[in-house]
Amino acid sequence: GESVGLHLPTLSVQEGDNSIINCAYSNSASDYFIWYKQESGKGPQFIIDIRSNMDKRQGQRVTVLLNKTVKHLSLQIAATQPGDSAVYFCAETSAGTASKLTFGTGTRLQVTL
Amino acid sequence: SAVISQKPSRDICQRGTSLTIQCQVDSQVTMMFWYRQQPGQSLTLIATANQGSEATYESGFVIDKFPISRPNLTFSTLTVSNMSPEDSSIYLCSARTGGGVGGYTFGSGTRLTVV
Numbered sequence: 001g002e003s004v005g006l007h008l009p010t011l012s013v014q015e016g017d018n019s020i021i022n023c024a025y026s027n028s029a030s031d032y033f034i035w036y037k038q039e040s041g042k043g044p045q046f047i048i049d050i051r052s053n054m055d056k057r058q059g060q061r062v063t064v065l066l067n068k069t070v071k072h073l074s075l076q077i078a079a080t081q082p083g084d085s086a087v088y089f090c091a092e093t094s095a096g097t098a099s100k101l102t103f104g105t106g107t108r109l110q111v112t113l
Numbered sequence: 114s115a116v117i118s119q120k121p122s123r124d125i126c127q128r129g130t131s132l133t134i135q136c137q138v139d140s141q142v143t144m145m146f147w148y149r150q151q152p153g154q155s156l157t158l159i160a161t162a163n164q165g166s167e168a169t170y171e172s173g174f175v176i177d178k179f180p181i182s183r184p185n186l187t188f189s190t191l192t193v194s195n196m197s198p199e200d201s202s203i204y205l206c207s208a209r210t211g212g213g214v215g216g217y218t219f220g221s222g223t224r225l226t227v228v
Contacts, residue, residue, distance in 0.1 A: 008153055034217070043117075043205050043219030044156070089155060099144055099209055101217060103156040 008087060010108045019077040023090035023104045028071060030092035034101070035064060035075045038087045047075070047088075077109075085111045115140045115210035119220030126196055126227050133192045134223045136206035141186035144209040147179070150222070151202045159204075162189045196227045 013019045025033065031052040036044035050057045050064045050073075057064050063076040073090050090104040118137045126132050136145065144163055148156040159179055160168045168181040182190045193200050203222045210218040 041221065041224075043119075043207075043221050045219075046217070100146070100158055100161060101156075101207075102158070106155050 008106045008108045010110055012110045012112055013080045014112050015080060015082060017080055019075075019080045019084070019109055021075045021077075021088050021107045021109065023073040023075075023107075025071050025073060025090065025092045025102075025104065027092060027094065027102065028068075029094050030102075031094045032092070033064070033066060033073055034091045034093075035062075035073075036089045036091060036103075037084075038089065038106075040086075044089060080109075080111050082111045082113065085109055115142070115208065115218045117206060117208060117218050117220040119206055119223060121223055122221065123224040124226070126225065128197050128227055130196055131192055131194045132196065132225060133190050134204055134206070136189045136191070136208075136220055138187045138208050138210070138218075140210065142208040142210055143186070145183065145189045146207040146209075146217075147181060147189070147191045148205045148207065149202050150205060156205065159191070193225065196225075198227045201225055201227045 034049045035047040037047050038044045048059045048062050048064050050066050055066055061078045065074045087106050087108045089106045091101040093101050116139045120135050146161050147159040149159055150156045158171050159174045160170045160181055162168045162181045162183040164183050164186050178194055180192045203224050205222045206220045208218050210216050
């Protein structure tokens with residue numbers, strides 16, 4: 001069946017290398033950001049989040065960096081594994097948007113062996 | 114964490130007909146959302162569905178085309194009315210399931226093809 005992410009920008013990474021996925025957000029008033037992973041045939045799955053009062057947050061094998069000056073968000077995945085292959089979306093929201101999430105365009109991560 | 118069951122998972126429909134998509138959450142939630150994800154693209158919010166009030170639609174989406182029901186705190190439906198091939202897409206429901214600003218859970222989506 002058709003896969004989500006056929007026309008999205010693709011990042012190819014070798015297994016074991018680190019991956020960096022970037023996202024530019026649009027609303028300077030956004031104060032909460034989330035990274036999602038979406039595998040084919042599934043809904044988005046929460047990876048990590050960060051509030052606007054932080055520049056960096058680390059999880060298990062993942063790190064999110066936030067640069068509010070240039071409205072840029074990045075997701076770093078350490079020691080990328082084949083199971084990390086998916087489409088990754090950033091999403092932004094704020095208290096002023098009634099909790100509505102606005103999604104970025106997405107990046108397809110392809111892990112090669 | 115909460116689990117969302119969405120059905121049907123996929124359907125092929127004739128143009129001019131309507132399809133109702135169901136979304137069931139295994140816990141009570143105040144806020145539910147419906148998204149459209151066109152092939153190879155990101156998620157676009159259609160509407161916010163809060164129990165006890167009319168759904169709030171985003172720019173470009175209207176109630177006549179996408180009527181939404183929210184009869185209780187665990188269930189919502191989205192109907193895609195008078196379908197055309199341009200409505201072929203993945204439709205996803207989501208619920209605010211966690212505390213604070215975060216905590217959104219998504220269903221697996223309904224892949225709709227209109228022929």
